[in-house]
Amino acid sequence: xxxxxxxxxxxxxxxxxxxxxxxxxxxxxxxxxxxxxxxxxxxxxxxxxxxxxxxxxxxxxxxxxxxxxxxxxxxxxxxxxxxxxxxxxxxxxxxxxxxxxxxxxxxxxxxxxxxxxxxxxxxxxxxxxxxxxxxxxxxxxxxxxxxxxxxxxxxxxxxxxxxxxxxxxxxxxxxxxxxxxxxxxxxxxxxxxxxxxxxxxxxxxxxxxxxxxxxxxxxxxxxxxxxxxxxxxxxxxxxxxxxxxxxxxxxxxxxxxxxxxxxxxxxxxxxxxxxxxxxxxxxxxxx
Numbered sequence: 001x002x003x004x005x006x007x008x009x010x011x012x013x014x015x016x017x018x019x020x021x022x023x024x025x026x027x028x029x030x031x032x033x034x035x036x037x038x039x040x041x042x043x044x045x046x047x048x049x050x051x052x053x054x055x056x057x058x059x060x061x062x063x064x065x066x067x068x069x070x071x072x073x074x075x076x077x078x079x080x081x082x083x084x085x086x087x088x089x090x091x092x093x094x095x096x097x098x099x100x101x102x103x104x105x106x107x108x109x110x111x112x113x114x115x116x117x118x119x120x121x122x123x124x125x126x127x128x129x130x131x132x133x134x135x136x137x138x139x140x141x142x143x144x145x146x147x148x149x150x151x152x153x154x155x156x157x158x159x160x161x162x163x164x165x166x167x168x169x170x171x172x173x174x175x176x177x178x179x180x181x182x183x184x185x186x187x188x189x190x191x192x193x194x195x196x197x198x199x200x201x202x203x204x205x206x207x208x209x210x211x212x213x214x215x216x217x218x219x220x221x222x223x224x225x226x227x228x229x230x231x232x233x234x235x236x237x238x239x240x241x242x243x244x245x246x247x248x249x250x251x252x253x254x255x256x257x258x259x260x261x262x263x264x265x266x267x268x269x270x271x272x273x274x275x276x277x278x279x280x281x282x283x284x285x286x287x
Contacts, residue, residue: 002083003051003064011042011059020044025053034278036146050077072255072285146278148175149182149231149264156197156258156286158251165197165205165243165251165286167258171215172236181228181268183218184241185261185277193217194261197243199286200254205243214239218263225263225275256286 001019009016011027020027023046030041042055052074054063066084067074079086087093097104143152150172159166173180186193186209193212197205209217214237218225231237245251258281265275 001051001081003066004083006061007064009061011055011061016061023049034146045074047074050075142282144280144282145174146262146280147264147276148173148178148180149262149278150174151260151262151280153258153282153284156256156284158253158286159242162250163244165256167197167241167243169239170236171231171239173231173233175233177233178266179230179232181230181265181273181275183216183225183228183263183275184212185263186217186219194259195241195243196259198257198259199249199252200256201252203245203247203249205245205251207241207243211242211244212239213241220263220275220277223275223277225265225273226271228263228265228268228273228275230268251286253286255283258282258284
């Protein structure tokens, strides 16, 4: 498939509609549901053919993702007839650029909150016109920034003989100048928290205050919290949360839905501070 001529096309252009209909591709509207000031996007993924289109808020195709290796959701892209060059080493890329008289720039990247880089490698993609960190909702979103808080999911494991899930994540303060105070939201009554895991069959696993380690838990009446963990500028903390089934179901491996609620504030004194509630939702493979 010729991808480069499609860049800049509109979602409703005939060339785009023909591809969507011929491959039976569903278009997903990704709007700013958390009111973070993020532009709306549209995703159209051909899972069996190994590519993903991203359209901006004006419905213009600005990024094409090609899956070089298969993931849990996407097959690998066929390189036959593809107009995007594939390289296995940086030397190959440099040589190709020199032959085409194109500028080649070497760079690096920091993955905030993600320490298990192998999980990112397993999701390897090639992006044209944008960043490979922008994946669709079906792919595991390992890192998300909520204001100055970066949430990086590291692993989801079956523990205690398969009785529970254990989620490990890193919370990092991306601000270079000010501390943030963070807590996991908890229910108004009792010790249950809104944190939840839905297993591959849709069964829900819950957690309590005692299951949260590495960060405080708190209620938030009138947008305030009475317990919080300080994360200083540029610092991070590792958090583990265990989840159990109220129906005593066994935890099972496979793709799970993760739902977390964070309370985030910029000041905290004498067990009191103003906070905002932020929700994090992602899909992640449990092993």
